[in-house]
Amino acid sequence: MVGRASQGDAGERSLAIALSTWSWPPSYPFLRACLLEAYASLRLEVTPPVLDLACGDGRFARALVERGVVARIDAGLDWSQEDARAAAGRLGRPVVVGDLTALPFADGVAGTVLCNTALDCLYGGPADLPAALAEIRRVLRPGGSLVASVHLRALDELLTGVRILRGLGLAGMARAYAAKTNREAGQTVHMDLEGWRAALEPAGLLVERARPLMDARAMRARSLLRLLKLMRPRGLARALARRLLAGPMAPLVVAAPAGEDEPVAGVVLVARRAG
């Protein structure tokens, strides 16, 4: 059985799902809507069984199902016991506590592995990446696909704080600010797209598609929404965020960054297990 993503929907559905799933902080629904829309725009052919690895609390997996990107998730895994329990409840599927570098699944069990914003957030950092990728390849059947989103190194330069500090000639502070932001987001593996290809391909995962995510305009919108976190009362901040998201920011959710050389904050990758 092959499930096909629903097609042709503009960003409103992704935005509506993101808003009902993550209401706070205000930048979150925007970020997640951009991600959901990037997945949807790939029109993935998702072959079951589908494993969501490093699934967190399962909210994104459920949003992918709601958005029609995948028909269902068959099982999940996360390092965090608390998240795994929450995900199991949310998805109504078995979610095990485990380590991406030593997966408790048999060889070739999965038609598709999802791994959203996790390969770049490995607790063990870059040192764990080869083992995690080898494990993903092992649990995929030949011809099966890994669908993963990761941030790219260019993200640092797109952060408003970094741009301001650089503009003031404070390069050291800009680097420190970027490092702090990465730490707070749990981002431990920083590479450009070529770096990801170079990590995936020796692991036997051939990158077939790469959908860029969040250009400079989208990142500016995200910064503005992040500021709303400081606004009180929260209800007002939420209402303003909704207005912005439904209005001037809505086109940014659907827009794929245009230029090849345009810096983008991240990418959704589709890689196939060769042989």
Ligand SMILES: C[S@@+](CC[C@H](N)C(=O)[O-])C[C@H]1O[C@@H](n2cnc3c(N)ncnc32)[C@H](O)[C@@H]1O
């Ligand atoms: C940014 S969260 C993303 C969660 C989820 N995929 C989502 O999109 O909401 C990164 C997740 O990776 C998990 N993680 C990091 N290193 C891991 C490892 N070595 N094994 C299993 N899970 C890991 C964390 O527990 C966390 O839930």
